[in-house]
Amino acid sequence: MNPQQIARTTILNAVRKALPTQKIDLPAVPVEQKHLGATGGFGYRGNLSSLEKIEGAPQPGESLTPYFERQLARMGGRSLTINTAAEIPDKVRELFPAARRICSVIPEMSDAKPLSQATSSRSLADVDVAVVRSHLGVAEAGAVWLTDLDLIVPALGVLTQHLVVLLDPKDIVPTLHEAYGGIIPFDKYPYGVFMAGPSATGDIEGVIIHGAQGARTLTVFLLAT
Amino acid sequence: MNLFNVLTDRPVDPESAAAKFIADTKHEETHDRLVWGMRMHRDEAARQIPGWEELRELASQIKEHTLTHLDQYLEQFEQNAIAHGVHVHWALDAAEHNDIVLSIFQKHNVKRVIKSKSMLQEECGMAAALETQGIEVRESDLGERIQQLAHERPSHIVVPAIHQLRTDVAALFAKNLATDEQNSDPHYLTEAMRNDARPALLHADAGMTGANFAIAETGGIVICTNEGNADIGVTVPDLQVCSIGIEKLVPRSADLGVMLRLLSRSALGTPMTQYTTHLHRPRPGTRIHFILVDNKRSDRLASPDFWHALKCIRCGACMNTCPVYRRSGGLSYQATYSGPIGVILDPGFDHTKYRELPYHSTLCGSCSEVCPVRIDIADQIYKWRRVIADEGLLPLAKRAGMAVMGETLSHTEAFHGAEAVAIKAIEQLPGVVFNNPLNPWTKHRDMPNPPKQTFHQWYQKNRGSE
Numbered sequence: 001m002n003p004q005q006i007a008r009t010t011i012l013n014a015v016r017k018a019l020p021t022q023k024i025d026l027p028a029v030p031v032e033q034k035h036l037g038a039t040g041g042f043g044y045r046g047n048l049s050s051l052e053k054i055e056g057a058p059q060p061g062e063s064l065t066p067y068f069e070r071q072l073a074r075m076g077g078r079s080l081t082i083n084t085a086a087e088i089p090d091k092v093r094e095l096f097p098a099a100r101r102i103c104s105v106i107p108e109m110s111d112a113k114p115l116s117q118a119t120s121s122r123s124l125a126d127v128d129v130a131v132v133r134s135h136l137g138v139a140e141a142g143a144v145w146l147t148d149l150d151l152i153v154p155a156l157g158v159l160t161q162h163l164v165v166l167l168d169p170k171d172i173v174p175t176l177h178e179a180y181g182g183i184i185p186f187d188k189y190p191y192g193v194f195m196a197g198p199s200a201t202g203d204i205e206g207v208i209i210h211g212a213q214g215a216r217t218l219t220v221f222l223l224a225t
Numbered sequence: 226m227n228l229f230n231v232l233t234d235r236p237v238d239p240e241s242a243a244a245k246f247i248a249d250t251k252h253e254e255t256h257d258r259l260v261w262g263m264r265m266h267r268d269e270a271a272r273q274i275p276g277w278e279e280l281r282e283l284a285s286q287i288k289e290h291t292l293t294h295l296d297q298y299l300e301q302f303e304q305n306a307i308a309h310g311v312h313v314h315w316a317l318d319a320a321e322h323n324d325i326v327l328s329i330f331q332k333h334n335v336k337r338v339i340k341s342k343s344m345l346q347e348e349c350g351m352a353a354a355l356e357t358q359g360i361e362v363r364e365s366d367l368g369e370r371i372q373q374l375a376h377e378r379p380s381h382i383v384v385p386a387i388h389q390l391r392t393d394v395a396a397l398f399a400k401n402l403a404t405d406e407q408n409s410d411p412h413y414l415t416e417a418m419r420n421d422a423r424p425a426l427l428h429a430d431a432g433m434t435g436a437n438f439a440i441a442e443t444g445g446i447v448i449c450t451n452e453g454n455a456d457i458g459v460t461v462p463d464l465q466v467c468s469i470g471i472e473k474l475v476p477r478s479a480d481l482g483v484m485l486r487l488l489s490r491s492a493l494g495t496p497m498t499q500y501t502t503h504l505h506r507p508r509p510g511t512r513i514h515f516i517l518v519d520n521k522r523s524d525r526l527a528s529p530d531f532w533h534a535l536k537c538i539r540c541g542a543c544m545n546t547c548p549v550y551r552r553s554g555g556l557s558y559q560a561t562y563s564g565p566i567g568v569i570l571d572p573g574f575d576h577t578k579y580r581e582l583p584y585h586s587t588l589c590g591s592c593s594e595v596c597p598v599r600i601d602i603a604d605q606i607y608k609w610r611r612v613i614a615d616e617g618l619l620p621l622a623k624r625a626g627m628a629v630m631g632e633t634l635s636h637t638e639a640f641h642g643a644e645a646v647a648i649k650a651i652e653q654l655p656g657v658v659f660n661n662p663l664n665p666w667t668k669h670r671d672m673p674n675p676p677k678q679t680f681h682q683w684y685q686k687n688r689g690s691e
């Protein structure tokens with residue numbers, strides 16, 4: 001056996017020998033997914049992730065969008081409602097007038113220099129604004145889910161100075177329970193990230209500052225499709 | 226540069242180290258205020274979640290289940306990770322971990338590494354070990370980088386430089402990043418760091434991370450940061466090395482819904498970290514190495530008293546609420562892990578060296594109250610004191626005091642005699658006798674005025690006939 005195999009065997013044997021004798025059962029994590037695909041409402045009724053008791057959170061049948069927007073704002077992000085896809089390019093330029101390199105990976109906004117999986121990560125260092133689409137938002141955290149497929153080159157999401165994310169309000173779920181309850185086939189993606197607002201730090205005397213390392217701003221365009 | 230007494234076996238002395246920190250009132254006050262602020266944010270966030278207590282219980286059960294079936298989940302995790310093209314290694318201890326990292330880097334001719342915060346790599350003394358081999362290791366988290374430049378270890382699990390004032394950081398950056406020493410605006414300092422870090426982040430040969438969670442069902446890991454620095458580390462260089470403590474396993478993706486709802490709320494009071502990163506397989510043309518590290522975790526698992534500490538998800542809530550941590554600062558623990566969780570983890574690595582740490586606590590129990598996975602931290606602190614005492618490792622002063630106290634308390638007459646003598650003595654002797662450096666009680670306060678009589682004397686007089 002090589003040293004690696006020895007370590008593996010030694011550790012697993014040590015763990016087996018050390019296992020506490022009283023076994024604890026794996027508890028079920030309550031989750032329902034029936035809200036998915038519903039329009040502007042959520043049907044989750046389980047106790048654990050019930051939002052109903054949270055002040056200002058949506059009641060059954062109400063839209064999750066305002067709650068998502070408020071939580072996103074709390075995390076330092078912002079949201080805008082977009083009526084038609086045609087508005088997107090103008091809106092992006094309006095928000096970021098000084099941007100020199102805007103990189104879009106959505107069909108709604110064509111890009112002069114389209115990305116491919118072969119594009120090097122380092123070539124994205126000068127991107128000022130990136131425009132991407134998310135297929136899942138989580139209301140309680142104000143978070144959007146992005147993967148390699150959405151970003152084409154995963155580094156785009158963190159190397160860009162500003163990030164714009166398109167999200168359909170009907171893709172918002174109430175809590176992380178629903179998000180992790182089988183919606184996402186995590187292991188299919190090399191990389192996936194929940195982003196809740198832009199890069200942030202509180203490392204110097206607790207003062208919250210955005211843009212420590214990753215994107216300085218995160219803007220979610222809410223667009224019903 | 227040797228920061229740490231990691232290399233020496235001399236017992237740490239938290240009391241003296243804390244005294245140095247406390248000597249500067251501004252540091253102590255600011256630290257206390259900022260850390261308590263995080264605790265307040267945590268309470269607010271916990272109140273927002275209707276099923277908070279059920280969530281804690283669920284998280285605790287998930288971790289206990291995992292730890293009582295850990296061998297199965299480790300094998301399942303390994304199998305799934307390998308199926309995704311990830312290289313999986315196993316390391317018995319810190320030295321083996323560092324050797325594996327070094328051999329990977331040597332094979333790929335890695336000279337410059339960017340790493341995001343990993344307590345495990347800290348525990349292994351990895352950065353120092355790699356630097357002796359000519360590999361430059363750069364911290365990408367702002368607080369961690371501040372500590373790296375200051376040649377100090379992190380003082381808090383979540384906010385590593387929380388004990389530094391903005392003026393300290395300004396002085397440090399002026400020396401290292403050529404910033405204006407007079408400008409201590411955190412925005413200015415953070416921007417200076419961003420600009421300094423960017424080229425290093427872009428041109429690193431490898432990225433290193435720890436793992437907040439490892440999912441057996443999917444063979445992938447989750448890394449939580451607020452700066453997105455781990456994301457740069459895992460998406461820019463073509464090689465990633467992730468160090469994973471074997472206790473980081475959870476069985477299913479669904480368990481993340483529970484753990485992640487608790488983690489950042491308990492840490493900073495935010496609903497979630499800004500970035501929650503999932504790494505499952507290498508992209509075409511890139512490599513990922515996972516290193517599963519034991520480093521005495523299986524020893525801890527074998528201990529009926531202490532295995533629950535392996536449930537820890539590293540949120541730092543226990544530090545934020547601890548009156549001793551808040552006043553004395555994280556560096557006073559002189560160990561990888563500070564605060565209440567450090568008090569019960571560090572002696573597990575070396576209980577001779579860290580024998581003083583279980584006494585660096587008031588046993589108030591606040592840590593157990595806020596722990597999101599319900600670790601019995603305060604009980605374990607007490608149990609560690611027993612271990613230390615049973616092994617004859619009590620420091621001489623405590624041992625001598627305890628012996629006298631034990632003798633006195635076990636003889637009623639002797640106790641009442643001593644009590645009366647003490648009161649008389651306090652009344653009659655000049656303050657200097659008590660308020661002197663040999664009496665640790667009076668280091669930061671005066672002795673209280675003694676009562677006119679002992680409780681026993683009062684009871685005999687007023688209730689003695691009942």
